[in-house]
Amino acid sequence: MDLAGRVVAVTGAARGIGRALAEAAQARGAKIVALDRDGAGAEAVAARLGGRAYPLEVADAEAVAGTLARIEAEIGPIALYCSNAGILERDPDPALATSADPASWERAWSVNVMGHVHAARILVPLWLARGGGAFLGTVSAAGLLSQIGSATYSATKHAALAFLEHLAIAHAADGIRIAALCPQGVETAMLGAASAAARDGVLSPDSVAEAAFDGLSAGRFLILPHPQVADYARRRADDPERWLAGMARLRRSMLAGSEV
Numbered sequence: 001m002d003l004a005g006r007v008v009a010v011t012g013a014a015r016g017i018g019r020a021l022a023e024a025a026q027a028r029g030a031k032i033v034a035l036d037r038d039g040a041g042a043e044a045v046a047a048r049l050g051g052r053a054y055p056l057e058v059a060d061a062e063a064v065a066g067t068l069a070r071i072e073a074e075i076g077p078i079a080l081y082c083s084n085a086g087i088l089e090r091d092p093d094p095a096l097a098t099s100a101d102p103a104s105w106e107r108a109w110s111v112n113v114m115g116h117v118h119a120a121r122i123l124v125p126l127w128l129a130r131g132g133g134a135f136l137g138t139v140s141a142a143g144l145l146s147q148i149g150s151a152t153y154s155a156t157k158h159a160a161l162a163f164l165e166h167l168a169i170a171h172a173a174d175g176i177r178i179a180a181l182c183p184q185g186v187e188t189a190m191l192g193a194a195s196a197a198a199r200d201g202v203l204s205p206d207s208v209a210e211a212a213f214d215g216l217s218a219g220r221f222l223i224l225p226h227p228q229v230a231d232y233a234r235r236r237a238d239d240p241e242r243w244l245a246g247m248a249r250l251r252r253s254m255l256a257g258s259e260v
Contacts, residue, residue: 001134001213001217003028003079003080004028005030006031006080007030007071007075007076007079008025008030008031008078008081009033009068010033011056011058011084011119012036012138013034013045013046014038014040014042014045015038015041015188017183017186017188017208018036018085020205020209021082021209022034022045022049022051023049023206024209024213025213026050030080031052031076032050032051033046033052034049034051034052034053035053035058035067036053036055037057039053039054052071052075054067054070058083058114058118059111060118061114061121064115064122065118065122068122069122077130078123080134080136081119081135081136083116084137085111085115086111086112086115086157087107087108087112088147089150090153091151094255100152104152105152108152108153112156112157112159113156113159113160116137116163116164119135120135120163123135124171128176131175132177134176134177134178135167135176135179136179137163137178139160139161139164139182140153140182140183141182141224141229142154142157142158143180144182144233145229145232148247148251149251149254161182164221165221177216179212179216181208181211183203183211183224183225184201184226184228184229185202185226186204186208186225187204201226207225
């Protein structure tokens with residue numbers, strides 16, 4: 001994927017995977033637009049990469065529309081949108097899967113799902129009109145599997161993956177490339193010490209970003225920086241009952257370990 005001189009916008013760019021995606025795109029010659037609700041953090045990343053920054057709350061449809069319009073008018077057409085911003089709120093009571101309150105569900109849905117939807121609603125028509133573009137959504141291995149300890153994260157990441165699949169199916173012939181980045185454990189503030197993902201190999205954000213651009217270059221929809229996730233997904237599909245039993249055992253062991 002040739003990004004030289006082209007505009008790449010990245011949400012959640014102030015830190016973690018978002019910052020690494022911005023750095024990897026800049027290394028490939030792109031013009032970087034760093035977007036984050038932490039405006040100062042986005043500015044710092046953009047300044048270091050010779051790009052631009054805008055504060056953005058991805059859950060706000062009007063803010064997304066306005067910011068994307070400004071980028072297109074002030075910098076140029078967006079060639080690649082890295083829809084990376086996401087939040088994880090753990091179940092308040094680890095022993096009770098229904099303990100998240102409605103406000104937590106609303107926050108997770110508004111960022112983890114609607115953050116993608118709001119951007120795609122603006123960008124897909126633009127890309128249809130000019131013959132192409134690319135949308136990289138950071139989902140998570142939780143979108144293929146599950147997230148022990150967070151009902152809201154697990155459910156919204158499944159929904160995000162379904163939305164990206166819908167885009168990929170609908171616009172496969174329109175020159176619009178859709179990809180879902182589904183890492184497991186990554187060295188970010190979101191990774192908890194007791195996370196199941198932390199037990200199975202943790203990658204740096206830089207490694208995840210390199211995997212993302214390798215996947216985009218190869219034209220893959222599903223980008224799995226942790227190859228073992230593909231095996232887990234196959235096991236889940238082949239024998240759901242066995243997979244559920246194994247996950248339940250893992251959850252019990254994690255709960256027991258947290259009590260030590």
